[in-house]
Amino acid sequence: MSDHVHEDSxxxxxxxxxxxxxxxxxxxxxxxAAFWAVMARPFSARVAAVLVVTLAIAQxxxxxxxxxxxxxxxxxxxxxxxxxxxxVLLLIAxxxxxxxxFHLNTNMMPxxxxxxxxQAP
Amino acid sequence: xxxSTHPEGVxxxxxxxxxxxxxxxxxxxxxxxxxxxxxxxxxxIFATLFATYGVLSRNFAGAPGPHELFDLRxxxxxxxxxxxxxxxxxxxxxxxxxxxxxxVRLWLVxxxxxxxxxxxxxxxxxxxxxxxxxxxxxxxxLSAFFTLVGTHxxxxxxxxLWIAVMLLQLGQRGxxxxxxxxxxxxxxxxxxxxVIWIGVFTFVxxxxxx
Numbered sequence: 001m002s003d004h005v006h007e008d009s010x011x012x013x014x015x016x017x018x019x020x021x022x023x024x025x026x027x028x029x030x031x032x033a034a035f036w037a038v039m040a041r042p043f044s045a046r047v048a049a050v051l052v053v054t055l056a057i058a059q060x061x062x063x064x065x066x067x068x069x070x071x072x073x074x075x076x077x078x079x080x081x082x083x084x085x086x087x088v089l090l091l092i093a094x095x096x097x098x099x100x101x102f103h104l105n106t107n108m109m110p111x112x113x114x115x116x117x118x119q120a121p
Numbered sequence: 122x123x124x125s126t127h128p129e130g131v132x133x134x135x136x137x138x139x140x141x142x143x144x145x146x147x148x149x150x151x152x153x154x155x156x157x158x159x160x161x162x163x164x165x166i167f168a169t170l171f172a173t174y175g176v177l178s179r180n181f182a183g184a185p186g187p188h189e190l191f192d193l194r195x196x197x198x199x200x201x202x203x204x205x206x207x208x209x210x211x212x213x214x215x216x217x218x219x220x221x222x223x224x225v226r227l228w229l230v231x232x233x234x235x236x237x238x239x240x241x242x243x244x245x246x247x248x249x250x251x252x253x254x255x256x257x258x259x260x261x262x263l264s265a266f267f268t269l270v271g272t273h274x275x276x277x278x279x280x281x282l283w284i285a286v287m288l289l290q291l292g293q294r295g296x297x298x299x300x301x302x303x304x305x306x307x308x309x310x311x312x313x314x315x316v317i318w319i320g321v322f323t324f325v326x327x328x329x330x331x
Contacts, residue, residue, distance in 0.1 A: 015218050020211035027204055031322075035197050038327045045331045052331075056323035060316055067207055067312035075154045086161040090168045097172035 015069070023066025030059040156306045160313045163276075167317050170272060171324060174265040178329070184259035187329030190250055196326045199242050200318065203277075206235035207315040214308045222296050225304070226288060232311065233284040236277050243274045266325065273321055276314050283307055 034055045037048045064070045064083065072080050209231045216224035247267070250256075257267040287307055290300055 015211075015214050017212075017215055020208060020215070024204065024208040024211075027207075028201075031200055031204065034323065034327060035193065035200075038331055039193055039197075049328055049331055052323055052327050056319050059319050063207070063312065063316050063319070067211060067315065068309060075150055075157070078154055079157055082158055082161050086164050089165060093165070093168040094172045094175065098175045101176040 019066050019069075023062055026062050026066075027059050030055045030062065034059075152302055153305060153309070156309060160309060163313070164317070167269075167272070167320070170265075170269040171320060174269045174325065177261040177265040180261040182260035182262075184263055185253065185255045186262065187326075190253070190255055191326055191330055192246075193326060193330060195242060195246055196322055199239055200322050202235050202239045202242070203315050203318050206232050206239070207312055209235065210308050210311045214304070217296065217301060217304055220296055222291060225296070226291055229284050229288055229291075233281050233288075236281040236284070236311075240274055240278050240281070243270070247271075270321060270325065273314065273317055276317075280307075280311050280314060283310065 034052045037043060037051050037055075041048070043051065070079055070083050074080065209228045213225050213228035213232060216222075216228060250263075255263055257264045284307065287300070287304060290303070294300055
């Protein structure tokens with residue numbers, strides 16, 4: 001039975017209980033740390049924000065590796081290529097939007113900032 | 122494809138599948154790669170929603186903001202539920218590898234129940250917000266919030282629907298190669314939603330309350 005599972009997906013060899021459990025435990029720890037950093041407030045808001053974003057990126061990488069089985073060999077490397085390409089697009093779309101919009105906000109006159117923007121339905 | 126014409130396909134599908142695999146060059150693998158491309162394009166939809174949310178994250182228009190609206194304990198419970206459901210989905214995939222159809226169905230049922238619990242708690246949270254007057258119409262911030270979190274919730278809802286369909290198909294045809302391929306896609310979909318949720322609870326809830 002296991003022969004054609006390997007035929008079915010190039011990365012099926014990585015579907016092991018160990019991988020899933022490790023991914024689950026690491027994800028749980030990263031999640032706990034993130035909620036603790038915000039709910040217990042051990043740090044300043046700025047430090048907590050940097051920490052929480054770092055933990056999120058770490059957890060995304062852990063889950064793509066352990067749960068989505070992304071590696072350099074799956075599907076002849078195309079899974080990884082699509083993943084990295086999407087990551088670049090995500091960075092441009094989210095980072096670029098925030099960068100531009102917050103620069104627009106700060107370049108506005110102080111009195112004009114809150115009213116026209118916040119009147120949007 | 123033609124395997125369904127065999128009255129009893131217990132022994133036939135492996136033979137047939139290897140032939141197909143040689144003929145088309147990883148036929149099942151092609152589907153998995155195609156589904157992966159779909160998931161990546163879905164990630165771009167979420168990217169635009171995250172960007173919109175980020176841009177509008179201060180436009181409260183006098184309506185309640187994250188501090189008044191969010192209860193992090195509820196979010197923590199929902200995060201835990203989705204993470205455990207990712208594990209049970211993985212256990213279902215391990216059972217699939219072992220060819221244990223009963224275990225596959227059991228873990229799929231557990232995953233679906235956790236998914237229903239997740240959507241239920243999210244709807245409870247939404248209902249609570251609407252009851253407080255924080256509807257999507259109140260502010261640009263709330264519009265962006267309900268669109269982003271609601272889109273994720275809709276995805277989970279359709280994931281549950283997909284699990285229900287797979288349970289039916291498993292009941293009819295067992296671990297047929299087609300069903301194996303569908304289950305692999307389903308697990309990718311489910312784990313993808315968990316990855317998106319990392320972004321949601323970090324950027325919407327945790328950073329919102331900070």
